[in-house]
Amino acid sequence: MDNQNQQILLANRPEGLPTKETFEFREIPIEKPKDGQVVVKTLYLSVDPYMRGRMNAGKSYVEPYAINAPISGGIVGEIVESRSEKLKAGDKVQGSLNWQLYNTVDAAAVRKIENTNVPLSAYLSVLGMTGLTAYFGLLDIGQPKEGETVVVSGAAGAVGSTVGQIAKIKGAKVVGIAGSDEKIKYLENELGFDKGINYKTTDHLQKALEEACPNGVDVYFDNVGGSVSDAVLNCLNDFARIPLCGAISSYNADENEDFGPRIQPKLLKTxxxxxxxxxxxxxxxxARGIQDLAEWLSQGKLKYKETIVEGFENVPDAFLGLFEGKNLGKQLVKVSEPSNK
Amino acid sequence: MDNQNQQILLANRPEGLPTKETFEFREIPIEKPKDGQVVVKTLYLSVDPYMRGRMNAGKSYVEPYAINAPISGGIVGEIVESRSEKLKAGDKVQGSLNWQLYNTVDAAAVRKIENTNVPLSAYLSVLGMTGLTAYFGLLDIGQPKEGETVVVSGAAGAVGSTVGQIAKIKGAKVVGIAGSDEKIKYLENELGFDKGINYKTTDHLQKALEEACPNGVDVYFDNVGGSVSDAVLNCLNDFARIPLCGAISSYNADENEDFGPRIQPKLLKTxxxxxxxxxxxxxxxxARGIQDLAEWLSQGKLKYKETIVEGFENVPDAFLGLFEGKNLGKQLVKVSEPSNK
Known part of the structure; x- marks a missing residue:
């Protein structure tokens, strides 16, 4: 490798939607690794909606990006130089790294990818944060048992679609709620959900749920909140578990105006x-979650969707596309080819 | 003992408040115990508001009482005759038995009282359902750690006052919310709460909570729901735990009109x-809960209040008095003296 490196900085804090001017490319040298460090060449890079929040000055649930500093996020890369015993050149790794062609970091800053029998890009989607969100939310909080009924909202999204498939693997009956007939077909025909409900075209969501879940709801994986969740909460069985992952319907609501039916009496009663x-x-x-997910993936039990754009120069466009709804499934950028495919 | 027994039946289902005509006394013989059975003489008997719900035909969370059948509830008694190896005459027991002077039941239907170093009546109050509700809700769901802040609503009630005292035993800082200055004094001066807040006279409950809990709220034991809980939920620390024990404020509300600020965004954020x-x-x-509570009680670490009426003939009056707010603390009826005090 030559000494050429490149990074993408946050040029300024966007107001409303980001634009191309939000980003700035800079040429930099590759930093020499010190003892215990490695040089990671970026293969795939993840662009995510939550990064928009980090471009604001205020703290959301992660720290804001700094102005004129590189943006960072999920990256899958390959070790091209190592001064650590833990990793050697050629190893594939994942981690939260800067948007750069090459990152020089402590070996502990990345996690080695053990199972390379699955596409490397999967480590930024179904084996990445979205897959792990589904995995831990469903299994640690939801704890579905064989034969129980699991309902998931936002079911066709990256998290929701994985939740439903894991619930099927665990022997549960799975009902997904989504917002288009195309998504419902995808859930029922491609992902093996027992039933999909289009909440936008259903006259009475609670009635549709009662029909789809004649034995009641044991686990409700909640990606959306709002009136969809109000309906599901009227169908709970005793001792139901509700992993609460998102509240999209409340994100843009004024906190003082975001009212709904009280849920405490329902939780108490059940x-x-x-x-x-x-x-x-x-x-x-x-590590445990990635291992299980990778195993299911290599067994063909987990399906997922990705949209992959090629080229580091197209990272800003890929990011901006998120807000135009262009991507189907997880949006990634392929930055380089691995050296040893 | 002679063969004389008496029981109290549900004569009819009351509409609105029960009256004396709701009850009927009947003379019956004491049933002879079969193999494995015991005869229990009633010493103390508990009258509780929840029994009103069981007088209705519809199912609440326990089965309705039958018309012309004896009413049942928490009883502390003494074995007067035993045909079981597990219990002997003189043993003190507790259980859910019929409102009778004597109950003839399987030995397994009652639980032996092991620790008699505390007043027997306590097994129907602080060592009974109210104490156990506080114990398991706080310790199993709330899991307060030393130095954490526990807030309890309905703090001067039988459950709430025990919650606060157990939280103090566990080394937490305890703030109680109640509805009169007299109750606040009781919490702060007699029960050792760190702070009491009178929600009826506080201009701004959330502000008062923020002042009383400068480190935020780690555990909220919720006895009441409604606007009091809305305020507490705005003060949660990350990873807070909320045992949900009551929703008094919603009991009389029409389910379709019982609206409040959505809590999912708050739970998600924290x-x-x-x-x-x-x-x-x-x-x-x-058994474990009773053992711990009895030990704390005998060590003087748990205070509680009882109002004890004497005489089986006064059971209906004691029950009716619950709805006039006459009782301070747990309302009990003393039916007989133990044979060997």
Whole structure:
């Protein structure tokens, strides 16, 4: 490799939608690794909606990006130089790294990819944060048992579609709620959901749920909140578990105007539990989750969708495309070919 | 003992408040015990508001009482005759038995009282369902750690006052919410709560909570729901736990009109958990709970209030008095003296 490196900086904080001017490319040298460090060549890079929040000055649930500093996010890369015993050149790794062609970091800053029998890009989608969110939320909080009924909202999304497939693997009956007939077909015909419900065309969501779940709802994986969740909460069995992963319907609501039916009486009546979480709550257990997910993936039990754009120069466009709804499934950028395919 | 027995039947289903005509006394013989059975003489008997619900025809969370059949509830008694190896005459027991002077039941239908160093009546209050509700809700769901902040609503009630005292035993900082200055004094001066807040006279409950809990709220034991809980939920720390024990403010509300601020965004933001429960969920662990509570009680670490009326003939009056707010603390009836005090 030559000494040529490149990075993408946050040029300024966008107001409303980001634009191309939000980003700035800079040529830099590749930093020499010190003892215990490695040089990681970026193969795939993830662009995610949550990064928009980090472009603001205020703290969301992660720290804001700094102006004139590189943007960072999920990356799958290859070790091209190592001064650590833990990793050697050619090893594939994943981690949260800067948007650069090459990152020079402590070996502990990346996690070695053990199972390379699956596409490397999967480590940024179904084996990455979205897959792990589904895995830990469903299995740690939801704890579905064989024969139980699992309902998932936002079911056709990256997280929801994985939740449903894991629930099927665990022997549960799975009902997905989504917002288009195309998505419902995808859930039922391609992902093996027992039933999909289009909440936009259903006259009475609760009635549709009662029909789809004649034995009641034991686990509700909640990606959306709002009136969809109000309906599901009227169908809970005793001792139901509700992993709370998203509340999209409330994100843009004024907190003082975001009212709905009180849920405490429903939780009390059914002895049920609801728990908010983010995937980072389980960071100590990521290795186990990735191992299980990779195994299911290599067995053909997990399907997922990716849209992959090629070229580091197209990272800003790929990011901006997220807000135009262009991508189907997880949006990634392929930056380089691995050296030894 | 002679063969004289008496029982109290449900004469008819009351509409609105029960009256004396709701009850009927009947003379019956004492049933002879069969193999494995015991005869229990009633010493103390518990009258509880939840029994009103069981007088209706519809199912609440326990089965309705039958018309012209004896009413049943928590009783502390003494074995006067035994045909079981597990219990002998003189043993003190507790159980859910009929409102009778004597009950003839299988030995397994009652639980032996091991620790008699505390007043027997306590087994129907602080060592009974209310104490166990506080114990399991707080310790199993709330899991307060030393130095954490526990907030309890309905704090001066039988459950709430025990919750706060157990939280103090566990080394937490305890803030109680109640509805009169007299109750606040009781919490702060007699029960050792760190702070009491009178929600009826506080201009701004959330502000008062923020002042009382400068380090935020780690555990919220929710006895009441409604606007009091709305305020507490704005003060949660990350990974807060909320045992959900009551929703008084919603009991009389039409379900379709019982609206409030959505709590899912708050639970999501703080990664917090809320779980509805009733004490029966922990029936397999009652022995452990009673043992701990009895030990704390005999060490003087748990205070409680009882109002004790004497005489089986006064059971209906004691029950009716519950709805006039006459009783301070747990309302009990003393039916007989133990034979060997």
């Amino acid at each position: 002895h049920s539990m609801i728990k908010g979480f983010i995937v980072g709550d389980y960071s100590n257990d990521f | 990664h917090s958990m809320i779980k509805g429960f009733i004490v029966g969920d922990y029936s397999n662990d009652f």
